[in-house]
Amino acid sequence: MNRATDPPPRLGYIGLGTMGAPMARRLLDWPGGLVVCDSRPAATADFAAAGATVADTPAEVAAAASIISVTVLDDAQVDEVITGADGILRTARPGTVVAVHSTIADSTAVDLAQRCRAHDVELVDAPVSGGVPGAKQGRLAVLVGGTDTAFAAVDAPLRRWADLVVHTGPVGSGTRMKLARNLVHFVAFTAATEAARLAEESGLDLRKLGEVVRHSDAVTGGPGAILWRDSTAPLTPGDPWLPIMAHVRDLGAKDLALALRLGERLGVELPLAQLSSRHLAAGLGLAVTGTTDIERNTA
Known part of the structure; x- marks a missing residue:
């Protein structure tokens, strides 16, 4: 929405998997309406029953919606959804904004943004952090790389399912921040397995160790406390x-x-x-x- 007097845009959501479905559910009462799309008909049934419009292809979504979220598996699927024969760019109107929530390569995001720009469409890379629990609770963090104009357009819809929305800079920066964040995550997981081996050899209860770690990290902020x-x-x-x-x-x-x-x-x-x-x-x-x-x- 560019001005307070503009009607709310119609939203599109492509990819209703484990993450996408709970995120899209929080958009069902969006005043401009919601169009959803998934390759599995069973995934869209509940949305249709709740009043959302169901599209068969990403191109059909783009024909109806001006802000479109994409939550699919990987770079190849994101590329197909946006640039494929039945992709978003086949029907997207100038001014459409595409938000990619999948974690992809930052170079893929930059390349797709350039290809979208040729159609007067803006792309933001907007990966999320918080996992399935965060998606179900509406407590995700979303890291948005894109222009100020594109960020302003997606800000309100994103806040329906995220309680932290960060504009990280230009396209590609959202993905780079997600990768840095997940570096902390998975290195910490590896450290936890190392600690578990030490605890096990010491004859300790690993579940109780986990309870202590989760409790103290909740108090101190864990590794993020020094950032x-x-x-x-x-x-x-x-x-x-x-x-x-x-x-x-x-x-x-x-x-x-x-x-x-x-x-x-x-x-x-x-x-x-x-x-x-x-x-x-x-x-x-x-x-x-x-x-x-x-x-x-x-x-």
């Missing part, structure tokens, strides 16, 4: 972050050293802990010269 700086550059004297990060480093030095000693005693390999012992200080922006505190503690 408040504007830069990864080394900290300098007088920077207010210096004492905070030094405190984190010192705690990490002590606790990693103790965990590594325990792992050595139990015969448990802890490769991520070893990497952390070498890289934590520098990652926190603290200059490292010679032997680090952690290496001294584990010697």
